Amino acid sequence: MSENILELNNLTKYFPIKGKGILSGTKGLVKAVDGVSLTVKRGETVGLVGESGCGKTTVGRTVMKLYEPTSGQIIFDGQDITDIKRKEMKIVRSKMQMIFQDPFSSLNPRHTVGTIISSSFTIHGIEPEGGIEHAVGELLELVGLNPEHINRFPHEFSGGQRQRIGIARALALKPKLIVADEPVSALDVSIQAQVVNLLDDLQQELGLSYLFVAHDLSVVQHISDRVVVMYLGKVMEMAPTAELFKHPRHPYTKALLSAVPVADPKVGRSRERIILQGDLPSPVNPPAGCVFNTRCWKAQDICRTEIPETIQISPLQTLACHFPE
Amino acid sequence: MSKFLEVRNLNVSFPTEDGMVRASNGVTYSVGLGETLAIVGESGSGKSVSNLAVMGLHNPTRTEISGEAILNLKSGSVDVISADTETVRKLRGKEMAMIFQDPMSALHPFFSIGDQIAEAWHLYNKGSKADGKNKALEMLELVGIPDAAKRINDFPHQFSGGMRQRAMIAMALVNNPSLLIADEPTTALDVTVQSQILSLLKELQIKFNMAIILITHDLGVVAEFADRICVMYGGRIVEDGTVEDIFYQPKHPYTLGLLNSVPRITAGTSHRLKAIPGQPPSLINLPKGCSFAPRCEYTSKVAGGKCSTEVPTLDVKNAGHLSRCFLSTESLNNLVKDKA
Numbered sequence: 001m002s003e004n005i006l007e008l009n010n011l012t013k014y015f016p017i018k019g020k021g022i023l024s025g026t027k028g029l030v031k032a033v034d035g036v037s038l039t040v041k042r043g044e045t046v047g048l049v050g051e052s053g054c055g056k057t058t059v060g061r062t063v064m065k066l067y068e069p070t071s072g073q074i075i076f077d078g079q080d081i082t083d084i085k086r087k088e089m090k091i092v093r094s095k096m097q098m099i100f101q102d103p104f105s106s107l108n109p110r111h112t113v114g115t116i117i118s119s120s121f122t123i124h125g126i127e128p129e130g131g132i133e134h135a136v137g138e139l140l141e142l143v144g145l146n147p148e149h150i151n152r153f154p155h156e157f158s159g160g161q162r163q164r165i166g167i168a169r170a171l172a173l174k175p176k177l178i179v180a181d182e183p184v185s186a187l188d189v190s191i192q193a194q195v196v197n198l199l200d201d202l203q204q205e206l207g208l209s210y211l212f213v214a215h216d217l218s219v220v221q222h223i224s225d226r227v228v229v230m231y232l233g234k235v236m237e238m239a240p241t242a243e244l245f246k247h248p249r250h251p252y253t254k255a256l257l258s259a260v261p262v263a264d265p266k267v268g269r270s271r272e273r274i275i276l277q278g279d280l281p282s283p284v285n286p287p288a289g290c291v292f293n294t295r296c297w298k299a300q301d302i303c304r305t306e307i308p309e310t311i312q313i314s315p316l317q318t319l320a321c322h323f324p325e
Numbered sequence: 326m327s328k329f330l331e332v333r334n335l336n337v338s339f340p341t342e343d344g345m346v347r348a349s350n351g352v353t354y355s356v357g358l359g360e361t362l363a364i365v366g367e368s369g370s371g372k373s374v375s376n377l378a379v380m381g382l383h384n385p386t387r388t389e390i391s392g393e394a395i396l397n398l399k400s401g402s403v404d405v406i407s408a409d410t411e412t413v414r415k416l417r418g419k420e421m422a423m424i425f426q427d428p429m430s431a432l433h434p435f436f437s438i439g440d441q442i443a444e445a446w447h448l449y450n451k452g453s454k455a456d457g458k459n460k461a462l463e464m465l466e467l468v469g470i471p472d473a474a475k476r477i478n479d480f481p482h483q484f485s486g487g488m489r490q491r492a493m494i495a496m497a498l499v500n501n502p503s504l505l506i507a508d509e510p511t512t513a514l515d516v517t518v519q520s521q522i523l524s525l526l527k528e529l530q531i532k533f534n535m536a537i538i539l540i541t542h543d544l545g546v547v548a549e550f551a552d553r554i555c556v557m558y559g560g561r562i563v564e565d566g567t568v569e570d571i572f573y574q575p576k577h578p579y580t581l582g583l584l585n586s587v588p589r590i591t592a593g594t595s596h597r598l599k600a601i602p603g604q605p606p607s608l609i610n611l612p613k614g615c616s617f618a619p620r621c622e623y624t625s626k627v628a629g630g631k632c633s634t635e636v637p638t639l640d641v642k643n644a645g646h647l648s649r650c651f652l653s654t655e656s657l658n659n660l661v662k663d664k665a
Binding site: 051052158160161188189190191192193194196197200215217218219221222245255256257258259260261262263264265268269273275276278279280 | 367368471485486487488515516517518519520521523524542543544545546547548549550568569572573582583584585586587588589590597598599600601602604605
């Protein structure tokens with residue numbers, strides 16, 4: 001059995017931009033994910049961070065095969081799932097599940113909690129031990145909800161509770177990997193902490209692996225063993241969490257970390273702050289060379305012409321920069 | 326000396342089919358010129374509703390408002406709650422302005438950025454169309470839009486999120502208001518853009534000596550940006566103090582819980598987060614006593630179960646540091662020991 005539950009090799013996902021009219025063909029490509037390689041070990045949490053438009057969500061969705069990858073390879077639990085058929089993918093999906101950001105739009109408002117969670121069983125034709133209702137009750141208890149609420153509808157729950165329902169649904173088939181796409185971003189701080197703790201507990205109890213997609217670096221730091229930093233479809237840096245936050249090597253990581261406000265006035269106000277100029281360039285026309293060169297204060301001529309190679313610093317750490325810190 | 330804005334005992338409620346939504350209950354705060362007051366709270370704590378009342382932006386037929394919100398202008402004091410709509414309308418944009426979380430829905434999609442800023446200027450200034458355009462250009466340059474002269478005729482959809490927020494700030498400040506209410510101004514933005522916008526606001530505040538009310542749920546932003554903080558919960562202010570007071574000497578269990586809930590980027594080794602159990606109260610059915618009592622772990626330390634029967638008052642616990650809690654001064658002073 002391979003050590004890695006998930007392995008992405010040079011994964012790309014381009015979205016075509018269609019011209020107006022049916023005959024005009026494709027006008028360009030949005031390079032949402034452009035050559036991403038990463039691994040998630042069994043029982044590990046890998047945080048995937050970056051600003052909006054960096055492709056982190058697309059990576060998560062492509063892993064789930066909600067999008068067909070343009071090229072590259074996805075290996076899940078030792079099996080290459082890049083090109084497998086939909087029917088086979090259905091079986092694979094029972095072992096990898098997703099939690100979504102918005103607990104309001106990810107639950108069907110016309111279905112009861114019981115129906116929502118048990119649909120995992122019915123879709124996959126699985127009869128859990130002790131019957132479906134019993135299993136759903138157990139799942140609700142597992143995520144800290146009252147099993148008596150099985151017949152309630154999503155609108156009767158608060159945001160945090162709904163997110164718990166989404167988590168219960170994802171856990172129904174005892175998956176090995178959970179792709180969590182901004183699972184706590186829509187929640188208030190006090191509720192966010194509850195859900196983060198729940199995800200921690202579930203990992204301990206069930207030995208889950210998480211691919212945790214988020215933009216909130218403080219949450220990612222808290223939950224992840226390793227962090228992958230993305231910018232404009234590419235991985236800038238990947239490192240064990242403590243290492244990345246203590247010694248960011250890539251200028252982008254450094255700027256990103258320095259921009260996060262710290263909830264401690266003395267620390268926050270005395271910190272060195274790097275304010276990046278400008279906005280994220282368009283992924284339709286990414287800059288030549290290093291994609292970060294337009295906003296990087298260290299950029300030199302080579303950065304504008306040559307794409308930096310991804311260097312493997314250690315088995316768990318990679319870096320793509322001409323002039324690392 | 327009195328502060329520029331003084332809000333006293335402000336109540337805002339909305340009658341609905343399910344009952345009265347009491348969004349703001351006896352809210353009192355003030356902010357002076359050049360000062361930044363942060364109003365912190367979770368969704369539904371009443372932080373936006375109180376400030377919309379100050380701006381006179383509630384629909385009077387569907388809202389019940391009482392209390393006072395006094396603007397101490399050079400020409401005299403005005404209570405914007407009791408003043409007629411026409412008076413408030415003339416203050417809005419000129420003496421007080423507001424920026425919102427989502428600039429895309431706050432800007433008009435059919436008009437160019439330049440036109441929208443010029444329109445705000447023309448409201449209070451006499452001048453030709455060209456004067457308005459020049460003023461708009463000056464403002465866009467002030468807020469750091471690159472190539473402002475080229476971008477002035479762009480429409481909102483042609484701007485990025487950060488640039489839209491800059492354009493909205495330009496529009497809000499075009500008449501040089503003394504008070505800027507910023508309602509979650511950076512929540513929709515990425516962190517790198519957030520730090521651009523926050524440093525811009527700081528710079529403009531110093532330049533124009535503005536009073537800023539920052540409404541936010543992000544304790545990190547507050548820690549780096551504010552001078553004073555009001556913490557709101559269940560439609561009431563539960564704690565009021567300086568940034569140092571709130572972060573290093575919290576004197577309300579909710580504030581403490583909030584501080585403990587936030588994962589810190591500087592914390593190093595990951596510890597388990599200390600979450601507040603339960604969930605915020607519904608503003609229709611506020612608990613009878615302290616609205617935080619059902620989630621509070623200190624209620625047993627208050628004699629006679631007062632927490633669930635009586636609403637505590639917002640009292641001074643230390644110079645300039647107020648808290649709405651029945652706990653003894655000694656227990657409140659010891660709260661900080663439970664900080665994670």
